Amino acid sequence: MSNTQPRAVESEWTPLKARKVAFEWSDTPLHWVPGDPFTTHTINVLHLLLPAGERWFVHVYKQVLPYIRDERLRKDVIGFIGQEATHSQAHDEVLPHLKELGLDPTPYTAQVDWLFEKLLGDRTLPPGRARRWWLMERVAMIAAIEHYTAVLGDWVLGADELDRRGADPVMLDLLRWHGAEEVEHRSVAFELFMHVDGGYRRRVRTWAIAFSALVFLWQRGVRFFMENDPSPLKGRAGFGTFYRAGRQGTLPSTEELLRSIPRYLSRSYHPSQEGDTARALAYLASSPAANGAR
Numbered sequence: 631m632s633n634t635q636p637r638a639v640e641s642e643w644t645p646l647k648a649r650k651v652a653f654e655w656s657d658t659p660l661h662w663v664p665g666d667p668f669t670t671h672t673i674n675v676l677h678l679l680l681p682a683g684e685r686w687f688v689h690v691y692k693q694v695l696p697y698i699r700d701e702r703l704r705k706d707v708i709g710f711i712g713q714e715a716t717h718s719q720a721h722d723e724v725l726p727h728l729k730e731l732g733l734d735p736t737p738y739t740a741q742v743d744w745l746f747e748k749l750l751g752d753r754t755l756p757p758g759r760a761r762r763w764w765l766m767e768r769v770a771m772i773a774a775i776e777h778y779t780a781v782l783g784d785w786v787l788g789a790d791e792l793d794r795r796g797a798d799p800v801m802l803d804l805l806r807w808h809g810a811e812e813v814e815h816r817s818v819a820f821e822l823f824m825h826v827d828g829g830y831r832r833r834v835r836t837w838a839i840a841f842s843a844l845v846f847l848w849q850r851g852v853r854f855f856m857e858n859d860p861s862p863l864k865g866r867a868g869f870g871t872f873y874r875a876g877r878q879g880t881l882p883s884t885e886e887l888l889r890s891i892p893r894y895l896s897r898s899y900h901p902s903q904e905g906d907t908a909r910a911l912a913y914l915a916s917s918p919a920a921n922g923a924r
Contacts, residue, residue, distance in 0.1 A: 636824070636897070636898050636899055636900040638817060638821070638900050638902045639900070639902040639903055642817070642902040642905075642907045643817070643902070643907075644814060644907055644911065645705070645709065646705075646706055646709025646710060646712070646713060646814065646815050646818070647709055647712065647713075648709070648712030648713050648715065648716045649713075649716065649807075649811070649914065649920045650716075650920070651716065651720055651807060651917075651919040651920050652919055652922055653720065653723065653724075653800055653803070653804055653919050654800060655723070655724060655727040655800065656727075657798075657800070658727065658798045658800050658801055659731075659798065660728070660731040660732070660733060660859070660860075660861065661861070662797060662798035662801045663792065663795055663796075663797045663798075663880065664795060664796045664797075666795065666875075666880065667856065667859055667861065667863075667864040667865055668852075668856070668865055668867060668871050668872075668875065669875050669880045669881055671851075671852055671855035671856055671859065671867075672848075672852050672872065672875070672881055673805065673881075674724075674728070674851075674855055675847075675848050675851035675852055675855070676721060676805075677721045677722075677724045677725055677728070677735070678735055678738050678739055678742055678851045678854075679742055679847060679848075679851065680717060680718060680721040681718045681719075681721050681722040681725075681739070682718075682739070682742045682743045682745070682746045682747070683718075683742070683746055683775075684714040684715070684717050684718035684721075685715075685718050685746070686746040686747075686750060686751075687710075687711075687714045687772055688711050688714055688715050688718075689751075690765070690768045690769065690772060691707055691710065691711050691769075691772075691822075692711065693765055694707075694765060694769055694822065694826060695707065695708075697825075697826045698822070698825065698826070699825075700825060703818075703821060703822065703825055706815070706817075706818045706821070707818060707822055709815065709818075710815050710818040710819070713811050713814075713815060717808050717811070720804060720807075720808070721804075721808075724804070725739065731860075732860040733855065733858055733859060733860065734858070735854075735855075737854075738850075738851060738854045742847070745847075750768065750771075766826065766827045766832065767832070767836060769819075769822060769823050769826060769827065770823050770827065770832050770833060770835075770836035771836045771839060771840045772819050772823075773819040773820045773822070773823040773833070773836075774833075774836055774837040774839075774840035774841065774894065775819075775840050775844070776812070776816065776818075776819035776820065776901070777816075777820070777837075777890065777894045777901065778840075778841075778844060778890070779812045779816075780812050780813055780816035780901060780904060780905055781882070781886070781887070781890050781904070782809065782812070782882060783808065783809030783810065783811075783812030783813045783816075783905070783910075784809070784813050784904065784905040784906070784910075785809075785882045785886070786805045786806055786809040787806055787809055787810060787813070787909055787910065787913055788909075789879065789880070790879070791878060791879030791880050792879075792880060795880060799918075800919075803917055803918050803919050804919065806913055806917065807913070807914065807917045807919055807920055809910075810909075810910035810911070810913040810914045810917070811910070811914070813905040813906065813907065813909075813910035814907060814910045814911065814914070816901040816902070816904070816905055817900065817901040817902045819901075820899075820900065820901050830897065833895075834895060837894060837895065841891070849867075852867045853867050872884070
């Protein structure tokens with residue numbers, strides 16, 4: 631049974647559509663943040679997680695479409711599916727370039743594929759209560775993950791320090807185009823969860839699972855990249871390095887990531903209360919990849 635929907639900021643809603651994009655990676659260096667392998671590889675973990683993760687989002691949402699009774703939400707979910715499929719493809723296309731530069735991501739992406747396709751995939755469950763329970767668990771997990779993709783998307787739109795450090799403009803455009811669409815559709819996953827289930831205990835439980843999994847996968851991904859980076863001077867991965875990068879503005883700050891936890895767990899939480907749709911749409915209107923593809 632659905633719970634009462636927390637109040638949305640109506641002015642933050644916008645119709646969703648998948649945008650065609652095209653990125654040219656031939657001139658992007660291995661350390662696309664010059665002289666900063668740690669920041670480069672911390673953000674590069676997105677290319678490891680998102681292709682399989684966003685294909686999983688699409689797979690789950692196609693299964694939940696028959697449960698949607700609100701026409702606008704149905705259209706939003708279909709728009710969300712289109713955007714997520716495009717994100718998955720765009721990040722997947724970075725991986726062959728990394729391999730050409732001497733950093734083969736295949737051993738790690740094989741593990742990520744197993745996680746989403748097997749551990750979090752469809753299970754052989756009898757029709758009825760058990761099958762619906764597993765579907766609702768995954769819908770709730772996606773809502774929790776989308777909270778963090780929106781937080782990160784809003785951060786990268788304002789991460790001016792990356793520009794000051796001379797970060798590769800093509801990679802920045804990929805990150806900001808993707809981040810802007812995460813801000814644009816940030817309410818869909820939560821509203822879908824509230825529509826088809828909305829249980830607060832399930833929200834808290836699946837947040838804990840999703841948050842723990844993201845932290846675990848991210849730190850393993852950074853360690854994988856740093857250990858396999860062919861460059862002789864690559865430094866070390868560690869929490870202290872992450873914390874300092876956050877204070878300098880090249881990565882999200884630890885404080886902001888921690889403050890995002892109680893916001894999501896608040897009973898009055900709604901994603902539209904965070905981020906800025908106008909800023910996201912302004913970037914999408916100027917994105918070189920989105921406009922060049924058109």
